[in-house]
Each structure stands twice: as C-alpha cells, then as structure tokens.
Amino acid sequence: MEVGQLQRQFVEHTASMFHEGFLDGQFSQLQQLQDESNPDFVVEVVSLFFQDSERLLNELTRALDQKCVDFKKVDAHVHQLKGSSSSIGAQRVKNSCFNFRNFCEEQNTEACFRCLQLVKQEYLLVKNKLETLFRLEQQILAAGGSIPMME
Amino acid sequence: MAFRMGNSSTKCSGSSKNCLATGNKFSVLVVDDDPVVQRIHRVFLNRFGFETQVVGNGKEAVDLYCSGASFHLVLMDMEMPVMDGPEATRELRGMEVSSMIVGMTSRDRDSEKQAFMAAGLDDCRVKPLTADIITSLLHQLNIKYQY
Numbered sequence: 001m002e003v004g005q006l007q008r009q010f011v012e013h014t015a016s017m018f019h020e021g022f023l024d025g026q027f028s029q030l031q032q033l034q035d036e037s038n039p040d041f042v043v044e045v046v047s048l049f050f051q052d053s054e055r056l057l058n059e060l061t062r063a064l065d066q067k068c069v070d071f072k073k074v075d076a077h078v079h080q081l082k083g084s085s086s087s088i089g090a091q092r093v094k095n096s097c098f099n100f101r102n103f104c105e106e107q108n109t110e111a112c113f114r115c116l117q118l119v120k121q122e123y124l125l126v127k128n129k130l131e132t133l134f135r136l137e138q139q140i141l142a143a144g145g146s147i148p149m150m151e
Numbered sequence: 152m153a154f155r156m157g158n159s160s161t162k163c164s165g166s167s168k169n170c171l172a173t174g175n176k177f178s179v180l181v182v183d184d185d186p187v188v189q190r191i192h193r194v195f196l197n198r199f200g201f202e203t204q205v206v207g208n209g210k211e212a213v214d215l216y217c218s219g220a221s222f223h224l225v226l227m228d229m230e231m232p233v234m235d236g237p238e239a240t241r242e243l244r245g246m247e248v249s250s251m252i253v254g255m256t257s258r259d260r261d262s263e264k265q266a267f268m269a270a271g272l273d274d275c276r277v278k279p280l281t282a283d284i285i286t287s288l289l290h291q292l293n294i295k296y297q298y
Binding site for chain 1: 186194
C-alpha cells in the first residue's frame with residue numbers, strides 16, 4: 001500500500017477513535033509530549049497501560065470469584081484502572097469504571113460482575129484500536145513517510 | 152533556601168531541552184502507585200523544566216523527607232497502598248514540611264476531597280494532570296518562592 005493511502009487510513013482511524021469516544025483530549029496531550037528525547041513515549045505509556053490493565057482485570061476476576069468478596073479490594077483495583085485509563089485518555093474504559101465503584105459501595109456482587117464484563121469489553125476494544133493505530137504508524141514509517149499531525 | 156534530592160533508588164530525571172519553564176528550576180516529588188501515571192507525570196513535568204523524582208506511596212515520600220530531601224512541590228495521589236495521601240500529608244505537616252503539597256484526586260466523592268484538603272494540602276486538583284494544571288502550579292510556585 002502506498003504512503004498516501006496509509007496516511008489517510010491513519011488520519012481516519014485516529015479521528016474515528018476520538019469521534020466514537022474511545023480516546024479523549026488526554027491522549028492528544030500524550031502525543032504532544034512525544035519528541036526526539038522521548039521518541040516512543042506514546043507506545044511505551046500505552047504498553048504500560050495494557051500490562052497494568054491486564055493485571056488489574058485478572059485481579060478483579062479473581063476477587064469477584066471469591067465466596068466472600070472483599071469489596072474494598074475490588075474498589076481499589078477499579079479505582080486504579082479508572083486512574084490509569086483516564087491518564088492515557090481511554091475515555092470509554094474510564095467511564096465504564098464509574099458505576100463499578102458505586103456497585104462496590106453497595107456490595108452488589110452480581111452488578112459488579114456485570115460491570116467487570118463491560119470494562120473488559122471496553123478495554124479489548126480500545127486495545128485493538130490502539131494496536132491498529134501503532135501498526136499503521138510503523139507501516140507509514142517503513143514506507144518512508146511521516147506520521148500526520150492531528151489537529 | 153536550599154533544596155536537595157533524596158537518597159532513593161528511584162531515578163531522578165533532568166529537564167528536557169524543550170522545557171517550557173519560566174527559567175526557574177523547581178523540584179517536584181510525584182507520589183503515586185500507578186506505573187502509567189508515574190511515567191506520564193515524569194515526562195510531563197520534565198517538559199516544564201521540573202527536576203522530577205517519583206515514589207510509589209506516601210510512606211516512601213515521608214521516608215525521603217526524613218532522609219533530608221526536600222522539594223518545592225509534592226504531587227500527592229489520594230489512594231495508595233501502605234500509606235495514603237491524607238496520612239502522608241498529615242505526617243509531612245507534622246514534620247513542619249513547608250513544601251507546596253497538591254493533592255491529585257478523582258472527580259467523585261467530594262467529602263473525601265475535603266478530608267484530603269483538611270490533612271494539610273495547599274491545593275487539590277482533579278486527575279489527569281494537564282498542561283493547564285502544571286502552568287497554574289508553576290504560577291503558584293513563583294509566587295510562593297518569590298522569584
């Protein structure tokens with residue numbers, strides 16, 4: 001595929017991620033922090049987010065599977081996931097954590113379990129889309145092009 | 152007023168050549184248990200010309216101060232393991248630490264935010280950290296340290 005086509009795909013994909021609410025302005029702030037002294041900053045931070053989220057989602061699954069659920073522990077994990085998703089601009093993941101915390105306070109196991117499924121779903125969606133974005137970046141650079149700057 | 156970086160295994164970064172600081176060198180201690188937030192805060196603050204050190208909970212922050220370190224600004228997360236933000240803030244103020252301590256919280260639960268302020272914060276901001284927040288904190292720091 002030629003560079004121009006790849007660049008157009010990149011722009012369209014990025015725009016749709018913002019338009020559909022997968023990403024918010026915080027992601028743009030991270031992109032602006034990337035420069036020659038931190039050339040892979042966005043990929044590094046997002047990779048950290050993936051690792052951290054997968055750990056937290058596993059912990060949440062384990063915690064909600066217990067006979068006697070420790071809601072304080074569940075709440076702490078959700079809080080951390082909310083914090084890290086908000087700091088990279090993963091808006092839909094962040095939003096899916098809001099109700100989760102309320103149900104922790106109510107100690108409603110079934111509702112918490114449903115929230116966990118929703119959070120997992122949103123996480124997998126944004127992960128997939130970000131991986132596509134990074135793949136397009138690599139393809140553009142490999143073809144000798146430059147990454148379009150987003151407004 | 153002399154400011155020294157503490158003894159810690161945490162790497163202390165210098166400023167980026169693209170710093171947007173007023174020209175004054177401020178030191179900041181980031182206190183947060185989230186590795187994603189730690190990474191972002193470090194690069195963000197370095198970009199604004201801060202000398203940044205990062206620790207993972209309130210106890211590490213208190214231990215740093217006990218070891219003789221001091222910072223112009225402490226960015227204190229609220230919920231952390233071992234020692235949370237409010238407790239660490241109370242400890243630091245009990246040690247007569249006069250650094251600017253700014254809490255970083257989530258938007259929900261105003262009562263918790265008020266309790267955090269009552270622990271001795273100079274200010275409390277909502278996460279995530281943004282360029283606007285840093286600019287505003289720089290302004291407050293310039294006034295506090297009368298540069």
